[in-house]
């Protein structure tokens with residue numbers, strides 16, 4: 001596709017632009033000069049885990065792996081700005097609500113525990129003990145523990161998350177809505193069905209051996225910048241990178257590595273994608289089915305010509321179940337269907353297939369472009385089917401890599417943040433701690449919101465995150481939070497969720513990753529996290545806490561737990577004081593953590609064994625399992641196409657944000673500066689509407705459930721994107737994501753397939 005209409009003539013991703021942008025953000029964030037020292041300790045053996053993404057850390061090379069967006073994440077936390085009680089005294093909560101997410105967080109780190117005072121509509125300081133006592137008394141006063149919701153965002157450490165789930169289960173519920181429900185839930189479900197583990201099967205080292213890497217529905221240039229380094233090294237070695245993304249993302253086209261002095265001085269860059277395909281939104285299952293069809297056709301041709309097999313028959317025979325049925329399903333899918341749904345031509349799909357067939361070892365990575373659709377589970381099963389055809393799992397350089405979001409979202413699940421816990425895990429908790437665990441499955445994010453809206457939930461506790469902004473139908477969720485008896489937010493910076501107080505409301509400020517956590521005896525406490533490659537490693541902050549009144553997440557959870565359930569089952573304060581003891585409990589209840597405390601202190605930590613990576617299949621069939629579903633009857637783009645003036649909208653991240661945290665108003669790689677209320681759209685779609693670049697519109701939700709959803713005053717930006725598909729930023733567009741639209745099986749909000757239309761605005 002012609003790219004001449006993309007904003008400014010674009011330089012490669014990374015490079016000097018990345019360095020410049022870092023400098024600017026560091027200045028704006030108010031990070032002290034000592035910040036440089038903070039940066040150097042990110043992702044180092046004796047430092048802290050970068051609070052940015054969940055990409056793995058390399059074994060070799062002790063120098064700091066430069067990452068522009070890691071710098072921003074660290075600087076944002078290590079700021080010198082403070083949201084003190086004076087900040088909260090100055091404005092009523094109603095006034096604060098008028099600020100944008102960006103303006104709110106710019107006020108810096110929270111310093112004191114705060115309690116909402118309805119009479120003055122302000123947050124006032126409160127003593128920790130009083131906060132714990134009041135939270136405990138409201139929680140114990142609910143007539144059923146299932147009337148409370150315990151949210152987790154994926155930054156919480158293994159130690160905090162384990163203690164949290166233990167407290168909540170002693171209290172008596174499995175209500176654990178978490179950010180994963182909105183993120184990689186579909187990956188976990190599909191992979192457990194297909195290969196028996198819900199996690200990626202590759203290590204970082206596999207990227208050094210792969211002959212081809214398929215990157216589907218992911219924008220690593222912005223969201224996992226260190227992954228670009230691995231893709232770049234692979235590309236230089238001659239591995240082929242194949243991208244499926246409706247949008248041409250610059251980082252996937254060309255990358256200039258700030259680590260590479262020669263490349264930086266020459267002003268050069270490396271081509272990343274050798275093939276870049278732009279499917280329609282939601283068209284990936286069809287695209288992958290198309291590749292599978294082309295693989296089977298190549299196999300038939302090889303047989304006819306007496307050439308070696310294209311399929312890995314040994315793997316299929318020894319390890320797989322359901323291949324014959326799958327083959328029939330593929331044969332029953334026509335090229336016409338595949339082309340129509342994927343938006344790709346047969347020739348394009350065959351070119352990708354050629355790369356696949358000529359590669360001995362293939363890795364497939366994916367993220368939100370795959371998981372936030374109606375048919376995400378079926379799509380990921382199809383990716384697995386496709387990979388099975390040539391045995392691309394459980395050998396060096398080959399395997400599945402769902403690239404996680406939050407830096408410890410994977411670890412949180414491992415240690416028990418799960419509304420549908422396994423019986424094995426509950427049995428282990430029960431046996432080790434000797435209490436009757438709740439067995440009834442609890443609420444995920446959408447169920448929790450449902451319960452808050454219908455009045456069956458009365459309390460919300462948030463361990464990090466920004467629930468009201470990250471969830472769909474923001475306006476409704478805000479109302480739901482304000483109807484509760486109790487809202488509690490454990491957080492580092494003020495955000496909009498804090499401004500939706502229930503009858504009684506607290507903001508409890510905690511230490512961040514970059515800060516030292518000293519116990520009563522003055523010993524520094526280590527926490528641990530798990531990355532996308534299932535490596536568990538330690539993290540210890542080095543900065544002085546943002547305020548002397550902060551507590552660690554672990555200490556806050558222990559305080560609430562003590563005030564709510566007492567110490568009959570667990571001595572909370574002992575655990576808060578010594579994280580090694582928490583890890584001993586993890587080791588005793590969760591497989592894979594043998595010698596946790598010892599192995600954690602090794603430089604790169606340790607790897608949690610992944611059965612599928614060893615070709616052991618913990619599935620009902622005891623094999624790697626093919627699925628044989630038909631393609632979705634209709635995808636969002638096919639539906640939108642039927643209606644006049646309708647478009648399929650995806651909501652994604654700019655280069656200057658971390659989820660609901662907006663660092664700045666630029667999206668450098670996409671050529672957008674100083675604004676966020678934009679809609680990326682194909683120029684021919686603009687012409688067809690008699691509209692032009694820069695025109696302003698209201699974006700109107702077309703979910704057809706009788707609810708009016710409008711996002712006001714957005715500006716058109718012409719972009720290289722398929723006709724009929726459009727894109728804009730989360731969280732500004734969350735008002736358009738319907739609560740009632742969720743992925744099959746995954747129950748994930750469909751943030752990448754929203755049907756909308758436009759309404760012209762007369763004035764800006």
Ligand SMILES: Nc1nc2c(c(=O)[nH]1)N[C@H]1C(S)=C(S)[C@@H](COP(=O)(O)OP(=O)(O)OC[C@H]3O[C@@H](n4cnc5c(=O)[nH]c(N)nc54)[C@H](O)[C@@H]3O)O[C@H]1N2
Pocket residue numbers: 052053054069183216217218219220222223224244245246247249279280281282283284367368369370404405406650651652653654655657658659752
């Ligand atoms: N700097 C920074 N880092 C982050 C985050 C952040 O906000 N900022 N967030 C973290 C979190 S929690 C997560 S989950 C990850 C998110 O990482 P990503 O998944 O990369 O995040 P998105 O910005 O949502 O980008 C989705 C990509 O998928 C493409 N896409 C959308 N729909 C489709 C589709 O139907 N098919 C295909 N093939 N592609 C599609 C979009 O064009 C876009 O390139 O990043 C993590 N890392």
Ligand SMILES: Nc1nc2c(c(=O)[nH]1)N[C@H]1C(S)=C(S)[C@@H](COP(=O)(O)OP(=O)(O)OC[C@H]3O[C@@H](n4cnc5c(=O)[nH]c(N)nc54)[C@H](O)[C@@H]3O)O[C@H]1N2
Pocket residue numbers: 105152153154155156179180182183184368372405406463464465466467470471490491492493494495510511512513553651652653658659660661730731733734737751
């Ligand atoms: N429309 C749309 N919606 C989406 C998505 C999308 O692509 N489109 N993506 C979804 C995805 S993938 C995810 S993961 C969710 C994210 O949902 P969340 O995890 O709920 O949101 P975040 O924006 O990451 O949370 C930011 C807040 O976390 C707090 N925080 C930061 N660091 C710490 C810490 O160390 N400890 C504690 N206790 N608090 C801290 C700060 O107060 C900050 O304001 O959003 C989802 N929502």
Ligand SMILES: [Mo]
Pocket residue numbers: 179182183184404405406
């Ligand atoms: Mo995420």
